[in-house]
Amino acid sequence: MGPISPFDPASGQALAISNLFILTLVIGGVVFLLVTSLVVYASIRYRSRQVGPDPKQVFGNRRMEIAWTAAPAGLLLVLFGFTLHAMAVSDPPVSPSQSPDMVIVAHQWWWEVRYPQDGVVTANEVHLPVGRPIRLRLESADVIHDFWVPALGRKMDATPGHPVTYSISVDKPGLYLGTCAEFCGAQHAWMRIRVVAQSPADFNRWLSQQAAVPTPAKTEAASRGAQLFQSLTCSSCHAIAGTAAQAQVGPDLTHLADRQTLGAGVLDNTPDNLKRWLTNPQAYKPGSYMPNLHLSPDQVDALVAYLESLK
Amino acid sequence: MSDTALVPESHEALPRISAAGGLLSWIASVDHKQIGIMYLLISLFFFGVGGIESLLMRIQLAQPGEHFLSPQEYNQIFTMHGTTMIFLVVMPLLIGFSTYLVPLMIGARDMAFPRLNALSFWLLVFGGFLLYYSFIDGGAPATGWFSYAPLSESAYSTSKGVSYWALGLLAVGTGTLATAINLMVTIINLRVKGMTLRRVPLFVWMVLVNGFIILFAMPPLNASLIMLLGDRLLGAHFFTAAGGGSPILWQHYFWAFGHPEVYIMILPAWGMISEIIPVFSRKPIFGYEFVAGSSVAIAVLSFAVYAHHMFVVGLGHPFDAAFSLASLTIAVPTGVKIFNWIATMWGGKIRFKTPMLFATAFLVLFTIGGISGVTFAMVPIDWQTTDTYYVVAHFHYVLFGGTLFGVFAGLYYWFPKITGKLLSERLGKWHFWLTLIGFNLTFFVQHLLGLAGMARRVYTYPNFPGWGDMNLISTVGAFVLAIATLVLVWNLIVSLRRGQSAGDNPWEAWTLEWATSSPPPVHNFDSVPPVRGRRPLWDLAHPDQADEMSPARAGGTNA
Numbered sequence: 089m090g091p092i093s094p095f096d097p098a099s100g101q102a103l104a105i106s107n108l109f110i111l112t113l114v115i116g117g118v119v120f121l122l123v124t125s126l127v128v129y130a131s132i133r134y135r136s137r138q139v140g141p142d143p144k145q146v147f148g149n150r151r152m153e154i155a156w157t158a159a160p161a162g163l164l165l166v167l168f169g170f171t172l173h174a175m176a177v178s179d180p181p182v183s184p185s186q187s188p189d190m191v192i193v194a195h196q197w198w199w200e201v202r203y204p205q206d207g208v209v210t211a212n213e214v215h216l217p218v219g220r221p222i223r224l225r226l227e228s229a230d231v232i233h234d235f236w237v238p239a240l241g242r243k244m245d246a247t248p249g250h251p252v253t254y255s256i257s258v259d260k261p262g263l264y265l266g267t268c269a270e271f272c273g274a275q276h277a278w279m280r281i282r283v284v285a286q287s288p289a290d291f292n293r294w295l296s297q298q299a300a301v302p303t304p305a306k307t308e309a310a311s312r313g314a315q316l317f318q319s320l321t322c323s324s325c326h327a328i329a330g331t332a333a334q335a336q337v338g339p340d341l342t343h344l345a346d347r348q349t350l351g352a353g354v355l356d357n358t359p360d361n362l363k364r365w366l367t368n369p370q371a372y373k374p375g376s377y378m379p380n381l382h383l384s385p386d387q388v389d390a391l392v393a394y395l396e397s398l399k
Numbered sequence: 400m401s402d403t404a405l406v407p408e409s410h411e412a413l414p415r416i417s418a419a420g421g422l423l424s425w426i427a428s429v430d431h432k433q434i435g436i437m438y439l440l441i442s443l444f445f446f447g448v449g450g451i452e453s454l455l456m457r458i459q460l461a462q463p464g465e466h467f468l469s470p471q472e473y474n475q476i477f478t479m480h481g482t483t484m485i486f487l488v489v490m491p492l493l494i495g496f497s498t499y500l501v502p503l504m505i506g507a508r509d510m511a512f513p514r515l516n517a518l519s520f521w522l523l524v525f526g527g528f529l530l531y532y533s534f535i536d537g538g539a540p541a542t543g544w545f546s547y548a549p550l551s552e553s554a555y556s557t558s559k560g561v562s563y564w565a566l567g568l569l570a571v572g573t574g575t576l577a578t579a580i581n582l583m584v585t586i587i588n589l590r591v592k593g594m595t596l597r598r599v600p601l602f603v604w605m606v607l608v609n610g611f612i613i614l615f616a617m618p619p620l621n622a623s624l625i626m627l628l629g630d631r632l633l634g635a636h637f638f639t640a641a642g643g644g645s646p647i648l649w650q651h652y653f654w655a656f657g658h659p660e661v662y663i664m665i666l667p668a669w670g671m672i673s674e675i676i677p678v679f680s681r682k683p684i685f686g687y688e689f690v691a692g693s694s695v696a697i698a699v700l701s702f703a704v705y706a707h708h709m710f711v712v713g714l715g716h717p718f719d720a721a722f723s724l725a726s727l728t729i730a731v732p733t734g735v736k737i738f739n740w741i742a743t744m745w746g747g748k749i750r751f752k753t754p755m756l757f758a759t760a761f762l763v764l765f766t767i768g769g770i771s772g773v774t775f776a777m778v779p780i781d782w783q784t785t786d787t788y789y790v791v792a793h794f795h796y797v798l799f800g801g802t803l804f805g806v807f808a809g810l811y812y813w814f815p816k817i818t819g820k821l822l823s824e825r826l827g828k829w830h831f832w833l834t835l836i837g838f839n840l841t842f843f844v845q846h847l848l849g850l851a852g853m854a855r856r857v858y859t860y861p862n863f864p865g866w867g868d869m870n871l872i873s874t875v876g877a878f879v880l881a882i883a884t885l886v887l888v889w890n891l892i893v894s895l896r897r898g899q900s901a902g903d904n905p906w907e908a909w910t911l912e913w914a915t916s917s918p919p920p921v922h923n924f925d926s927v928p929p930v931r932g933r934r935p936l937w938d939l940a941h942p943d944q945a946d947e948m949s950p951a952r953a954g955g956t957n958a
Binding site: 105127165241 | 469470471474541542543547549550555640641645646647680681682683685686687688689693711712713716719720723724727728730731732734735737738739741742744745746747748749750751759762763766767770771773774776777778779780782783784785786787850851852854855856857858859860861863864944946
């Protein structure tokens with residue numbers, strides 16, 4: 089059903105939900121056809137165009153009424169059994185004593201992604217190794233958000249003051265899309281998620297590359313961009329490892345050039361788009377906390393040269 | 400039941416301002432019929448406003464990446480659309496019909512507390528306009544009709560919108576509480592001689608049960624609104640985590656109101672359907688006791704299901720499972736009614752006048768909403784589907800396909816009583832078919848959008864395969880619905896001016912409101928026919944086969 093549907097599961101957890109959902113829709117479809125057929129049949133069969141004597145006055149039938157109360161009740165009880173089973177499979181218990189593999193902090197309107205055991209921080213893109221359960225701790229820095237990647241399974245609210253730890257997993261490598269699902273203010277629409285599932289070897293390679301301090305390009309423009317990043321207001325919100333910029337207000341930009349999108353999904357990450365974004369972020373993500381800094385075209389070019397070399 | 404008539408049978412109009420005519424006769428009225436009509440008119444007005452808001456949203460969403468509205472504008476408009484449709488359209492429509500019809504159906508002169516009745520109505524008007532005043536004082540609320548904290552707190556919603564929202568809803572909610580008490584006291588105390596509680600029309604029964612739900616559901620809302628105002632205006636911290644409060648507490652309060660509210664918005668419509676299907680099938684309701692009893696079951700259960708709105712908060716499996724079981728259970732007494740209504744049609748002689756067309760479509764559309772509703776009770780499915788367009792589709796099938804189709808049926812059915820004029824059948828059929836087509840075009844495709852991963856409450860969306868096309872279909876449907884609504888308004892105006900005269904009882908119905916003139920006199924009845932069963936006018940017309948011959952059919956014997 090497209091790139092972001094619960095019916096394209098990529099994990100056993102999501103598959104359990106998909107199976108339960110399909111079963112329920114089939115049963116619901118049968119009930120719907122039954123009711124609709126009865127309504128249509130009665131409407132055609134008992135339609136009366138001329139006024140005549142009244143039909144037989146029937147006031148009820150206790151036995152039939154008990155039957156059509158009991159039958160749905162039995163059916164729903166069976167569905168409840170399936171529900172309990174699918175809950176256990178799709179949301180397996182997590183030991184509260186173990187530290188999380190990954191911490192995701194939701195912000196208005198981006199995702200901070202941390203791998204605490206490796207000291208890696210990134211944003212809006214979640215890299216996962218396939219084939220093993222990941223303990224994910226979900227927090228919010230401001231309002232309520234919701235982390236939802238349909239191919240992985242359940243959505244979970246990120247509530248301030250109420251961090252939750254749960255287990256996610258993914259079976260096959262690939263790109264899986266998601267989004268914030270709880271309304272969180274002006275830019276709720278552009279708070280999208282990309283999950284990159286990798287083989288364990290690829291994932292470890294990615295982790296160690298992310299843990300390293302990037303080497304910016306040696307061009308004149310890039311070094312001017314590096315200076316501008318520190319001297320303009322950029323560094324009061326963003327961090328880049330290996331520099332003086334360590335602020336945590338906006339997304340960490342240490343390996344920005346590696347990321348697929350800008351502004352949590354609003355633009356593809358290309359030098360041209362980064363130029364547009366830096367020239368006026370409010371044109372693409374109005375209401376977001378990144379202001380229009382009224383940079384000159386020269387300044388923008390220098391910053392783009394610097395940031396797009398941070399691999 | 401004592402033999403004493405509880406209602407003084409006045410044959411003379413009391414001196415009233417309404418006798419003078421003119422605008423003042425409406426503004427100063429304490430007559431339940433005038434107040435009921437004013438409820439219906441203000442609901443129709445806000446239906447237009449909420450409808451225009453929905454068109455603005457659908458234009459913005461017609462294609463990916465539209466710039467018709469800014470995100471800030473879109474968020475205000477979807478918040479106002481939801482708040483308007485729930486508090487200023489659906490509830491006042493149902494309360495309006497209840498206020499107009501209940502005294503007539505039980506053979507009473509007026510409501511138990513006529514002045515309180517007027518106060519309730521004017522609180523609604525005040526609350527509604529207070530809410531809309533926010534647009535010209537810094538911007539409307541942009542936090543959704545559910546206004547989750549901490550987004551609704553002053554740190555994140557800096558304009559005054561949310562405060563207007565809370566104050567407006569407090570006024571409306573207080574009026575609703577007063578109306579509920581008024582209707583309950585009226586039904587319990589002012590029934591005409593012979594009309595035991597087991598004999599009241601099912602509409603009256605549903606309004607009575609609804610009164611109990613309102614009585615217990617509004618206080619959590621009103622309390623939490625005051626706490627929210629305390630947070631916003633007085634520096635309290637009920638719902639801010641940093642100050643020691645809890646954002647989840649707001650959700651408990653809000654849904655402890657919010658889910659019973661769903662039933663508040665459907666029960667009177669079920670009552671209308673339970674009046675209309677029998678009359679147009681020429682048969683009594685099939686299983687009066689089951690329809691009445693199942694509604695009581697729903698009223699009780701409605702307070703035990705609210706946290707299925709909170710399955711994604713992460714409160715643990717035992718918590719989720721308990722509310723899952725209760726939510727699945729409530730589907731049973733709901734489903735029972737569908738079968739009872741179909742059985743009422745079975746073996747009848749069905750006349751498909753416009754009220755019956757809407758009532759029949761209601762059965763199918765409400766079933767779709769009911770079935771998708773069951774999927775939300777099943778926790779893992781809810782974990783995937785909540786906060787997507789699948790939910791938007793679901794509750795529009797319940798509230799539009801269900802409640803509003805029921806209300807349209809009721810409007811065509813009782814308009815002749817209210818005005819003395821029949822609505823045009825020709826325009827009525829246009830209205831029906833355009834509404835049916837427009838409704839399904841708009842909302843069916845939203846199920847698919849949700850299952851394709853589209854989240855709710857987004858002002859725009861990425862250009863994923865099929866999303867643009869499905870959204871465009873939905874937008875086209877919304878405009879068909881707008882045209883249908885214009886046909887309705889045209890029908891109301893034209894029929895009022897030169898509609899066919901209705902007579903007292905154009906549908907050959909059986910309940911007491913049809914025993915008086917159309918429109919009824921100020922004092923409602925010159926004389927009330929004897930009530931010995933559930934269908935007094937049937938008994939009057941068929942003395943040889945009256946319901947009263949069989950006590951079970953009539954609802955017990957006369958003590």
